[in-house]
Amino acid sequence: MQLNPYGEDAVNLAADLANRRPQSASELADRCRAAGLEPERPATADDLDHAQAALNTWEKIVNAVGEQERADLLNRMLAEAAAYPRLICHPGTGWHLHYRDAEQPLGAVLFTLLAVGTALHLAGRGMHRLRRCEVTECDNAFxxxxxxxxxxxxxxxxxxxxxxxxxxxRTAVT
Structure with missing residues (x-):
């Protein structure tokens, strides 16, 4: 995994995947690779299912009304994703932290990445910095x-x- 720091890259990946859900395991893997997350093993249908569940949970966090509700939902996601941080060195990328257990399938990696990345983003930038587009006909999260x-x-x-x-x-009124 080469997303480091987790915050901005991970939360942008979450929004991208939520707004345009992957339709196959191979599409999920390709989009993760494009975002800098290299799967350690081939993606499976189970990974796609786990990723979809993670995105459903993440979208509840986006749609939360108020900071406390958002924090409560995210804390539940973090508890489910809990693993102790580990220092990892990948060839060519150097040392960085992984917030997940080793040898996890892609769906589990995404669940943890979305949870930790969103928590770091909101804690570092503000709890209000996750929302839906204000254009009426657009429902994208960002x-x-x-x-x-x-x-x-x-x-x-x-x-x-x-x-x-x-x-x-404005011009139609005048």
Whole structure:
């Protein structure tokens, strides 16, 4: 696994997978690789099922109302994913921490990665930095990684779409 630090990369991977769910184990593995997470063994249908369950749990955290509910849900996910941190050295990447047991299948790795990464992201940047896009017809989840912590849209495309809508509404009135 080459995602280090866990926070931003892991929470962005969670959002990507949640917004466009993988349809097969091979797609799951390919998308993990593209994000920098190299599976230690071939992905299986069980990995896909475990990943889908992890994403369902993660989306409940995204949809939580209030910081305490979000923290409670995330703490349950962390408890299920609990393993002591380990120093690991991969060839070419150097020493870093793994927050999971060794030799885990991809689905279990993702569950832990999403839990720890989301916890680090929220604790480090703020509990409000995980949400849904504000464009009405978009339901994408995203991690607010902006400098100011005021990101409202999942993408520049949605931000532009909403700006055009607001502009047209203003000009139609006058």
């Amino acid at each position: 991690a607010d990684t902006s400098r100011t912590g005021r990101q409202r849209y999942c993408s520049q495309r949605c931000a532009n779409r909403d700006a055009v809508r607001r502009h047209r509404a």
